[in-house]
Amino acid sequence: MGQPNHLSTLFLIGVVSYLLLYRFKIVGICSLYIISIYLTFFIFLTGSRAGWLTLFLLIFLAIIFRQKKEIKFNFFFFGMLNILYLIFSYSFSNNSRNTIKSLERTFHDSRLSLWSDSVSSIWANPWLGYGVNGVRSSRLFGDQNFKIPYTSSHNIFLDLFLWFGFLGGIFFCFFLIYIFLKFIVNKEYEIFIFLIPFLIHSLLEYPFRYLYFLVLIIPVFSMIKGVKTIYISRFVFLGLFLVYIFLVVILSIEFNRYSRGAFFSQSQKCEVVVEDRDPILMDLMYKYSNLYCNKLNEYEIRKVIYRYSYPVHIQYYIEQGFYDKKLYKMYEKNK
Template sequence: MNRWGLSICAWLLLASWMVSNHYAPWGSAHSEVLACAAAVALAVAGLGRAAPPIRVDRPVLFLLAIALVPLAQVAIGQIFFAGDGWIAALYLGCAAWTTLWSAHAARVDQDRFVRSLATALAAGALFSSLLAITQVCLVSTGPLGLFIAAVPPGHAPFANFGQPNHLNDLLALGLAALMLMYERRWVSGAFAATGAALFTGTMVITQSRAGLVLFAAAILWHALFARRAGLRTPRAAIVAFAAAWCALFAVWSRVLDVVELSAAPALTSRLQAGPRTVIWAQLWEAIWVRPWTGFGWNQVSVAQMAVAGDYPRSRLSEHSHNLLLDLMLWNGVPLALLIAAVATWWLVRSALKVRSANGAFAVLVLGLLLTHSMIEFPLEYLYFLVPFGMALGILMVEAGSKPVWVVSRPAGFAALLAFVGVAGSAAGDYWRVEEAYRAMRFTVARIGTVPANARTPPLDTQFTQLSAFYEFSMSAPRAGLDAAELAWMGRVAHRYGYAPTLHRYAVAQALNGDLSGARLTLLQLRQLHGDRPYAEAKEEMRQMADQHPELRKLQLP
């Protein structure tokens, strides 16, 4: 393995967690591009002069086969906008790519590769901990503040992730990395314990309840693999850190009150499930609207809109916060259960063959991310999907996975060029979209001057879902729309069911004679976004009725 390539891979992965840029329409795009670049660097490292042939294993082909599903859904018109299927296929392809090259790296120089991954995870957790402490203590950082994400008032710190749950995931992976470093005697016990104390304390200040399930997963992992892999980390140490997390989590709001820092919610409110249980019930019902085929990849919001009128006090979500539910909503029940069964069978079978600290570390990384995927969606971000693929590749080698076929080094170079071309094209295209969205937000906010009769030029991009929302946002509802135009507005509103989007679509429906449809859309707005946005939409429609008498026929509760 090329040591410089591995170093660049680790640095790029670390950078993906450090980026503070979060811009519409895709807040995590900058971080995810860096994570994808880390996967490219891993391939470059594996194509050194003395590199052996590349072995393609069944899990890689399995991921590639799943990547074909959203493309097939696009081909048959199941997905509203082709860009949704395309981006899902690209992410799955990136997961397969990372798994392929991480297995190659583990076969060629496993210790160097595993050490670089563990170092990146531990360093990312360390730097993110320092950022989170800076945020919670309201430390003035001067010009360096440009490189630290701003935390809204009353919000828990999240380093540069934009949300506490993701910081919690990285801290848990950092704890796994410290444990491996201690097992391999790369660091002393005192160093590992100090780092673990810092990471555990930072997990507390995120106020994310995910720490509970992540520590539970780690304790179960240790019970299953301590003897099998010959681990020297005592289980009592993991239990002690878990108990410390529970105790500090319970008193954290009082600690903030004593030191007069930003207030945290009371413990009772932090232990409430919030709208997640309503969303699960809602989406479970949506599954049975299309049980055989599902709604398509990236269409969870569309599925939610299908039943939104039946569930008050819900919340719009583009993800179900449960990986199995997502799979069923994307693919239908039969295919989702098949994917889950095959993946579970292979993971369990491979994990039972683990006999080393490296393999146990890979299982722990996979287990932590999969466990959290049952209540969140970390694997829908490349900066966690890439480490997941790396751990998967390590486990493949540890389990003695046999390749389906062997690819030559020149073929590997050709695949690298193709992957860079596809991913680079998507990244470059997205920068144009981001710039257009920035201008669109100024226009919608009435900042600057726009000619009265100016027509918004179409946004030509492979991300057709983003171009559709862009065009929708830059247009005004009017009478005289034909059926195709109104149907297109409906697809956009159901894909992006934000309050302003649903409001605009309801106005268009009412102006074009679809009063029952307008009432349903406004009901969906009320159920998903609450009484205040509904009241604002209702009042605006009342005012518009002076110029559009047809709106007076719209009887609203």
């Protein structure tokens, strides 16, 4: 776990989970405070601004949900953790990842430029979007000079609009908002608070793309009340599960077969031998592994580069004498 924002979110989920265990009288108050202080210290060590922001916002949630009889405890609890976070920041001011110390960097964060560029990309193709995982491609339509082809806009709502366009983006955004409001309307505050670290993180990054977060989060949505539950027979479930296992096996085999050639295609110039057999699922990665091998026509090369729009690949496309308006525009920007 080398990503600080991921680690801080997991620590925060641990804090709110322990708070819920206390409410259900599974753990004692001393254990709650010891573990929460311990985890707060490690949240500080990660230097995650998303972690500190989540911890700060939990105080306001404690005020908003004042109908709960434990509100005084909630406000005191999260207030105490925030004060401890500030104390840690003051006591370890030389820590290179000190969040409070680097507030100026926060206000000049590249996310702001990335969000601005994402909005311009949405306006450039508002109705259809760029497809799932099409954020790399959308960079070709933005206004900024990004030399790094981001895989996400670092905001779940912007990603949905980039993927599905206005109509699909509005549908999925309202669906997510509906789910969270449903927890509040049903007064299932404990579940809502449990989801807050993941929600804040999703507004600043893309934890929804990682399995170890989804394993924790998806089962929680099954606890929502007032939503029709669809039951399937065990045989249908078994069939779907076997199909899932089959697809995972095929993806794993083809990823191992083509990924090295794809990721090192430019630097190794086809020195990595790629098995020349037709893929079942990963056709694009297979073509990516052959990008510099003189096996692809112009259309296939352009299709690969639109998905993997790294500057070096765009330069290769232009140097081959091909022309595409968007790729040439990005080539000129990156000169």
